[in-house]
Amino acid sequence: MLQLPQSPVVAIVGATGAVGREMIAILDARRFPAASLRLFASPRSRGMRIPFRGSDIAVESLDHGAVAEGIDLALFSAGKGISREWAPKFRDAGALVVDNSSAFRADPACPLVVPEVNPHTLDAVRGPAIIANPNCSTIIALVAVTPLDRAIGVERMVVSTYQAASGAGAAAMEELESQARAFATGAAMDTSIFGRQYLFNVFSHNSQVGDDGFNEEERKLVTETRRMWGRETVRICATCVRVPTLRAHAEAIHLEFARRTSEAELRQLLAVAPGVAIVDDRAGNRFPEPLAAAGGDDVLVGRIRMDPSVPDGRGAALFVCGDQIRKGAALNAVQIAERFLPTEVTSAPLPAAHPAASAAVGAG
Amino acid sequence: MLQLPQSPVVAIVGATGAVGREMIAILDARRFPAASLRLFASPRSRGMRIPFRGSDIAVESLDHGAVAEGIDLALFSAGKGISREWAPKFRDAGALVVDNSSAFRADPACPLVVPEVNPHTLDAVRGPAIIANPNCSTIIALVAVTPLDRAIGVERMVVSTYQAASGAGAAAMEELESQARAFATGAAMDTSIFGRQYLFNVFSHNSQVGDDGFNEEERKLVTETRRMWGRETVRICATCVRVPTLRAHAEAIHLEFARRTSEAELRQLLAVAPGVAIVDDRAGNRFPEPLAAAGGDDVLVGRIRMDPSVPDGRGAALFVCGDQIRKGAALNAVQIAERFLPTEVTSAPLPAAHPAASAAVGAG
Numbered sequence: 001m002l003q004l005p006q007s008p009v010v011a012i013v014g015a016t017g018a019v020g021r022e023m024i025a026i027l028d029a030r031r032f033p034a035a036s037l038r039l040f041a042s043p044r045s046r047g048m049r050i051p052f053r054g055s056d057i058a059v060e061s062l063d064h065g066a067v068a069e070g071i072d073l074a075l076f077s078a079g080k081g082i083s084r085e086w087a088p089k090f091r092d093a094g095a096l097v098v099d100n101s102s103a104f105r106a107d108p109a110c111p112l113v114v115p116e117v118n119p120h121t122l123d124a125v126r127g128p129a130i131i132a133n134p135n136c137s138t139i140i141a142l143v144a145v146t147p148l149d150r151a152i153g154v155e156r157m158v159v160s161t162y163q164a165a166s167g168a169g170a171a172a173m174e175e176l177e178s179q180a181r182a183f184a185t186g187a188a189m190d191t192s193i194f195g196r197q198y199l200f201n202v203f204s205h206n207s208q209v210g211d212d213g214f215n216e217e218e219r220k221l222v223t224e225t226r227r228m229w230g231r232e233t234v235r236i237c238a239t240c241v242r243v244p245t246l247r248a249h250a251e252a253i254h255l256e257f258a259r260r261t262s263e264a265e266l267r268q269l270l271a272v273a274p275g276v277a278i279v280d281d282r283a284g285n286r287f288p289e290p291l292a293a294a295g296g297d298d299v300l301v302g303r304i305r306m307d308p309s310v311p312d313g314r315g316a317a318l319f320v321c322g323d324q325i326r327k328g329a330a331l332n333a334v335q336i337a338e339r340f341l342p343t344e345v346t347s348a349p350l351p352a353a354h355p356a357a358s359a360a361v362g363a364g
Numbered sequence: 365m366l367q368l369p370q371s372p373v374v375a376i377v378g379a380t381g382a383v384g385r386e387m388i389a390i391l392d393a394r395r396f397p398a399a400s401l402r403l404f405a406s407p408r409s410r411g412m413r414i415p416f417r418g419s420d421i422a423v424e425s426l427d428h429g430a431v432a433e434g435i436d437l438a439l440f441s442a443g444k445g446i447s448r449e450w451a452p453k454f455r456d457a458g459a460l461v462v463d464n465s466s467a468f469r470a471d472p473a474c475p476l477v478v479p480e481v482n483p484h485t486l487d488a489v490r491g492p493a494i495i496a497n498p499n500c501s502t503i504i505a506l507v508a509v510t511p512l513d514r515a516i517g518v519e520r521m522v523v524s525t526y527q528a529a530s531g532a533g534a535a536a537m538e539e540l541e542s543q544a545r546a547f548a549t550g551a552a553m554d555t556s557i558f559g560r561q562y563l564f565n566v567f568s569h570n571s572q573v574g575d576d577g578f579n580e581e582e583r584k585l586v587t588e589t590r591r592m593w594g595r596e597t598v599r600i601c602a603t604c605v606r607v608p609t610l611r612a613h614a615e616a617i618h619l620e621f622a623r624r625t626s627e628a629e630l631r632q633l634l635a636v637a638p639g640v641a642i643v644d645d646r647a648g649n650r651f652p653e654p655l656a657a658a659g660g661d662d663v664l665v666g667r668i669r670m671d672p673s674v675p676d677g678r679g680a681a682l683f684v685c686g687d688q689i690r691k692g693a694a695l696n697a698v699q700i701a702e703r704f705l706p707t708e709v710t711s712a713p714l715p716a717a718h719p720a721a722s723a724a725v726g727a728g
Binding site for chain 1: 541548666681
């Protein structure tokens with residue numbers, strides 16, 4: 001498996017977006033041992049400076065191929081088009097690329113990885129490569145469901161999502177907030193992002209709908225899960241819906257297993273599942289909520305119950321919430337990168353004595 | 365079947381609540397031939413006057429049994445406790461009662477009715493009786509799914525709800541709106557109704573959770589559907605969730621049928637289904653939304669598609685929205701009452717020439 005240098009030169013492409021900014025914060029909070037950080041964004045961000053570990057880093061634009069030189073690790077979150085064009089250039093210049101867009105998720109040469117789900121896939125990475133970060137709703141569902149699949153075998157999964165504004169970017173979050181302010185003052189609402197009032201509303205996910213009636217977001221949940229689980233036969237159906245929340249997705253998940261299970265078994269498996277925190281207080285009616293998941297690393301899992309509409313004790317249901325910007329995107333990308341560090345960094349924050357803690361970091 | 369008088373004396377119990385006020389508006393808009401209208405609410409509303417057809421009706425309180433005298437039709441929406449105590453008194457005094465609470469929904473002596481679903485059940489009502497209005501999320505789901513069940517046979521239904529504030533009453537709607545205003549000004553949010561921030565959040569339905577992990581709202585969807593369809597074997601599992609919308613519920617519904625179907629068949633059945641309006645513009649990405657359903661009578665149905673995760677072409681999925689206060693409560697109650705009018709009034713608004721249009725109505 002490829003090893004990054006002890007102190008890699010790190011680049012973030014899409015550094016001024018919601019995910020890019022979170023990547024910067026997560027690298028810092030997890031004391032990622034970056035020798036230096038280079039930040040790339042579209043030309044309209046040129047001249048912007050972003051603070052990181054005591055220095056202000058000037059944002060660069062992707063204006064010529066040479067910008068990729070000397071970079072060990074590049075985290076991309078600037079959209080599919082930029083990834084398609086630039087991720088191969090960064091890889092060819094020697095970088096390990098972790099790409100948050102959908103550009104390479106179906107490419108057999110690019111592992112599609114959630115560290116809690118299929119970390120072994122990374123073993124095959126022996127040199128500079130592009131690794132794809134799955135879609136946010138897939139990551140959040142699979143952190144909770146994969147340990148159940150491994151132990152009990154999932155045959156069918158029906159998912160209904162409650163997706164936040166952040167999946168459509170920082171501007172969508174701002175539009176939702178601006179609509180609340182407009183409501184309060186009676187002003188006209190800005191609806192330029194979604195073409196409709198989002199405040200106090202719910203709408204089918206704003207991705208393209210195919211001839212079979214499924215939108216791209218629903219399709220991703222199916223194809224990405226099958227690829228990561230390595231089973232084309234697993235049956236999945238999703239309804240993806242946008243709700244007026246800011247940055248954490250929720251998902252109602254109904255599962256059909258290959259064999260009989262019990263609530264106790266589900267709870268045992270989830271209690272030790274990496275990246276999962278159980279929030280399941282029936283008496284107090286406290287279960288996962290987007291506001292509780294926001295800003296955190298864990299996927300919150302609750303409403304853990306058997307589904308009696310599936311025969312033979314083979315059905316169960318869950319309700320999960322995860323921060324779309326963190327585990328759904330930025331955190332997962334950083335966690336993938338951490339697997340390639342010489343001394344594996346898997347839990348955050350690291351103790352202050354860790355060599356990374358005092359690593360010098362300058363603008364690139 | 366019982367017949368109401370040509371111009372019945374109508375009472376609304378719970379007249380100052382969100383559903384009670386909507387009942388008044390719907391009686392007016394549908395030109396319900398009320399001889400007079402009497403309005404009841406808790407003692408704290410005493411002295412309040414509510415306009416109806418040009419007169420101001422004084423709100424009465426339920427202070428002695430005699431208040432029920434002389435009433436032909438009573439629409440109850442004042443909570444389970446009031447219904448348990450007072451609905452039998454109104455019935456015993458000769459009224460036909462349509463009760464919007466859960467008090468009588470499981471009582472074999474009280475038909476549980478959605479006119480589009482099981483109107484025949486009303487044939488057995490031969491004298492004063494209590495008829496139960498189902499729970500809002502059940503009504504909205506079944507208006508869409510019952511025509512499919514009749515033609516194709518539903519074996520299993522998995523429902524995830526996106527429920528509005530209104531299901532918890534006018535105060536819950538006001539709390540959500542007040543939180544948007546507080547967000548805009550940076551003030552502290554009032555969280556007295558739900559004990560949490562509702563704006564920009566989502567949470568598991570605020571009804572009691574049983575030992576099996578299901579909350580009351582989810583249980584109602586199962587038991588009420590089985591009762592109305594007359595099939596205890598139909599398999600149903602629900603996840604009921606509150607989202608920050610004001611007055612229309614949405615539901616993602618995944619269906620498993622007894623035989624193979626096709627999208628064309630589903631569309632044909634839904635196109636002629638009473639109370640259903642199809643909103644399914646794939647190219648324009650326009651599907652049912654709470655804001656579009658709010659204030660309307662129809663259940664909006666869209667995202668109509670086959671579910672390939674069910675074998676043999678037996679699966680389908682829908683996304684529905686309906687106004688919780690209207691079809692989910694007030695409208696359904698009035699529609700039930702209309703079935704008992706001598707000249708059946710089934711569509712609104714009636715032509716101006718209808719005898720009800722000029723009926724004199726005074727305060728009771």
